[in-house]
Amino acid sequence: MPTHLDNENVLVAEARAGNAESFATLINQYDRHIYRLALNITGNQEDAEDVLQETFLKAYSNLGRFQGDSRFYTWLVRIAVNEALMKLRKRRGASWVSLDEPVETNDRSLTPREIEDWADNPEQSYAKAELQDILNYAVEKMEPQFRTVFMLRDVEEFSTEETAKMLGLSVPAVKSRLLRARLKLRERLNKYFKRGRR
Amino acid sequence: MRCRTVKCRDVIRELSEYLDGELDATLAEDLRRHLQDCEDCGIVVDTTRKTIEMYCNMEPAPLPKDVKRRLQRALERKLRLKG
Numbered sequence: 001m002p003t004h005l006d007n008e009n010v011l012v013a014e015a016r017a018g019n020a021e022s023f024a025t026l027i028n029q030y031d032r033h034i035y036r037l038a039l040n041i042t043g044n045q046e047d048a049e050d051v052l053q054e055t056f057l058k059a060y061s062n063l064g065r066f067q068g069d070s071r072f073y074t075w076l077v078r079i080a081v082n083e084a085l086m087k088l089r090k091r092r093g094a095s096w097v098s099l100d101e102p103v104e105t106n107d108r109s110l111t112p113r114e115i116e117d118w119a120d121n122p123e124q125s126y127a128k129a130e131l132q133d134i135l136n137y138a139v140e141k142m143e144p145q146f147r148t149v150f151m152l153r154d155v156e157e158f159s160t161e162e163t164a165k166m167l168g169l170s171v172p173a174v175k176s177r178l179l180r181a182r183l184k185l186r187e188r189l190n191k192y193f194k195r196g197r198r
Numbered sequence: 199m200r201c202r203t204v205k206c207r208d209v210i211r212e213l214s215e216y217l218d219g220e221l222d223a224t225l226a227e228d229l230r231r232h233l234q235d236c237e238d239c240g241i242v243v244d245t246t247r248k249t250i251e252m253y254c255n256m257e258p259a260p261l262p263k264d265v266k267r268r269l270q271r272a273l274e275r276k277l278r279l280k281g
Contacts (some may be wrong), residue, residue, distance in 0.1 A: 020277050031269065036258040049265050052274045060276060109212045115238045118245050121254050135256055155253050179214040186242070186249045193248070 001157045002033045002073060016063040016079045023063075023078050027056055030073055031155075034080050040139050041084040044091065051087060055080040072103035076155065081148075081166050088144055112185060114190045138188040142181060149174055150181035204232040209239045217247055 005011065005025070015023035027185075038051035058079050066075055075144065123131055139147050152163040153174070164174045205211050209229055215221045216229055262268075 032261045057276050112242050117240050117241050143254040152248050186246045
């Protein structure tokens with residue numbers, strides 16, 4: 001989750017009153033976070049850019065409806081998630097896997113296949129950009145119903161309840177997807193970070 | 199007092215809530231006890247924790263310049279229409 005501006009409420013009020021500079025300040029604070037989220041949900045750069053633009057255009061048009069009962073960023077993320085899911089549905093068409101589709105609950109599907117210890121600070125084995133590529137690639141390779149929940153819970157650090165609300169899922173469904181997402185990512189990252197790899 | 203034997207599959211099933219500190223205190227203690235004796239579960243818990251930490255600490259890359267430019271243009275168009 002990004003750092004929030006101290007004067008965020010003032011900026012939102014000014015933007016609502018038509019001050020374009022204040023809105024630009026808000027955009028600059030959050031644009032890369034929204035783009036990353038959109039990219040990781042849609043898995044497509046073109047769609048992510050559309051989501052980014054639509055999110056800020058809609059936010060600007062609907063500033064009057066923002067009640068201030070949540071963070072401005074939370075409100076932006078809600079818009080972005082809706083836009084990203086629409087893109088995903090459109091692109092995937094018949095092969096779309098619904099987010100609320102039940103997931104396999106068989107314990108066996110959770111059993112880790114590779115169990116090897118990692119270096120103490122595995123991220124230090126890679127340059128920053130290389131590490132980002134590895135982490136992004138691992139998320140991209142997951143199915144949308146897992147990567148969407150993971151992005152909101154573990155990257156954006158929304159609560160289980162907030163995530164459930166944003167995605168129209170039950171709390172147990174979010175928990176179940178999060179567990180699977182975490183285990184899948186651990187397994188995928190294993191080959192990069194296991195001890196003695198570098 | 200409740201006393202239960204935690205198996206490896208219980209650790210996996212409760213892993214998320216354990217790492218998030220949301221597990222019932224007694225069950226968390228049972229899990230910790232299992233982890234002291236089971237090296238494999240210890241590794242899975244530890245590497246999953248590291249996985250979460252790496253993503254949590256990951257800063258998003260700056261917006262690509264052309265993406266930023268097109269976003270600014272789209273907003274300028276919107277502002278002109280509104281104005």
